[in-house]
Amino acid sequence: MSSDFYNTFILPFAGIIIKLCRAYTNSQEDFEDYYQEVCLQIWRSKDNFREQSEWSTWVYRISLNVCLTLLKKKKNNRQHFVSDSLPTEETEDNYAFSDESLDLLYMAIRKLSEIDRAIIMLYLEEKSYQEIADIIGTNPNNIGVRVQRIKTRLKKILDGKIN
Amino acid sequence: MEKSIENIWKEGFLKSDALVAPKINDLYNKKSIHIIDKFKRMFRINLIAIVVFSFAFLIVSYFVGIPLTGAIFFVTLTVLVVINKSLLNGLERIDKGENSYQYLKEFDQWIKKQVAVNKRISKVLYPVIFMSLILGFWFKDAEGIALGERLLSEVLNRFPDMHLIYGIPLIGIVVLILVLGLLAFFGGRIYQWDLNIVYGRVFKKLEELMTDLESLNT
Numbered sequence: 561m562s563s564d565f566y567n568t569f570i571l572p573f574a575g576i577i578i579k580l581c582r583a584y585t586n587s588q589e590d591f592e593d594y595y596q597e598v599c600l601q602i603w604r605s606k607d608n609f610r611e612q613s614e615w616s617t618w619v620y621r622i623s624l625n626v627c628l629t630l631l632k633k634k635k636n637n638r639q640h641f642v643s644d645s646l647p648t649e650e651t652e653d654n655y656a657f658s659d660e661s662l663d664l665l666y667m668a669i670r671k672l673s674e675i676d677r678a679i680i681m682l683y684l685e686e687k688s689y690q691e692i693a694d695i696i697g698t699n700p701n702n703i704g705v706r707v708q709r710i711k712t713r714l715k716k717i718l719d720g721k722i723n
Numbered sequence: 724m725e726k727s728i729e730n731i732w733k734e735g736f737l738k739s740d741a742l743v744a745p746k747i748n749d750l751y752n753k754k755s756i757h758i759i760d761k762f763k764r765m766f767r768i769n770l771i772a773i774v775v776f777s778f779a780f781l782i783v784s785y786f787v788g789i790p791l792t793g794a795i796f797f798v799t800l801t802v803l804v805v806i807n808k809s810l811l812n813g814l815e816r817i818d819k820g821e822n823s824y825q826y827l828k829e830f831d832q833w834i835k836k837q838v839a840v841n842k843r844i845s846k847v848l849y850p851v852i853f854m855s856l857i858l859g860f861w862f863k864d865a866e867g868i869a870l871g872e873r874l875l876s877e878v879l880n881r882f883p884d885m886h887l888i889y890g891i892p893l894i895g896i897v898v899l900i901l902v903l904g905l906l907a908f909f910g911g912r913i914y915q916w917d918l919n920i921v922y923g924r925v926f927k928k929l930e931e932l933m934t935d936l937e938s939l940n941t
Contacts, residue, residue: 575736579736659735661731661735665728665732684732718728
């Protein structure tokens with residue numbers, strides 16, 4: 561991947577890639593692997609971009625698909641190689657930001673299902689319900705209700721933890 | 724909870740450390756090592772499976788009455804395992820510290836050598852295995868006499884003017900040589916087919932990774 565491609569087509573969207581990758585990982589090492597894999601997949605898939613959607617939507621979609629695939633792979637590997645007695649808590653946070661509230665919010669997001677994580681991340685990034693539906697591949701009518709349900713769940717998890 | 728989720732999100736990312744992108748590095752190295760480790764694991768399991776099978780077959784062949792087949796199988800497969808184990812040792816010597824492309828190149832060369840050696844072996848292996856089956860059943864005890872001799876005497880009763888060479892019908896020798904010849908000729912191809920079934924996916928991934936790296940280098 562050339563640095564030109566990275567600087568022009570990936571770096572402006574690095575923010576959302578970072579945010580998404582953080583929601584699907586719980587250690588710095590995994591986060592860096594996910595981030596790199598997303599960047600490589602964007603570079604590999606660049607020829608398939610048909611301009612039917614925005615480049616940013618394309619980037620979100622690839623980021624999400626890569627994160628979900630890697631998470632699935634990780635779960636499979638864990639099932640094959642790790643004994644049941646070892647801790648498997650997905651939400652355990654092994655790295656932290658300097659902002660405590662953001663840390664807690666991320667921990668709460670990691671407790672959600674894989675798709676709910678994606679929906680709330682895109683919502684927080686101020687994507688419209690239509691855009692979220694386009695990226696996830698679902699009906700926009702259901703997104704609003706789902707977002708409200710996720711927010712209620714997050715509030716419940718965070719209740720009393722954030723002042 | 725006083726702050727809204729939206730505010731926590733917005734304010735949290737205003738701080739400088741939250742959006743630092745990691746550097747793109749080492750991913751191909753990790754991928755290359757992962758693919759090759761996977762291949763090594765599969766190769767090792769394959770060798771263990773051959774050893775277990777040859778042992779089990781040796782025991783079964785004794786009880787079925789074809790110990791000669793079992794013994795030839797055992798010796799032949801043991802030789803195959805020994806040769807492949809020494810090839811695997813060569814693979815262990817590839818330096819993981821090399822850059823990804825070099826590492827994959829060396830692995831690719833190792834694969835080519837391994838395939839070439841095993842193709843040559845297969846040209847002998849399949850005929851030997853076939854011959855061991857013929858010999859095993861020929862000398863199998865059938866009510867006091869060897870099954871082959873019993874079969875031969877029945878054939879000679881039906882066709883008394885059959886042409887024999889060293890007491891064996893010429894037609895039988897011709898068919899045997901023909902089958903052995905075909906197995907020797909197609910041995911390499913049978914091996915390649917077998918190899919693709921077991922390791923096809925790993926080879927495909929390896930090819931994709933090398934193509935990627937080559938396009939990155941250009």
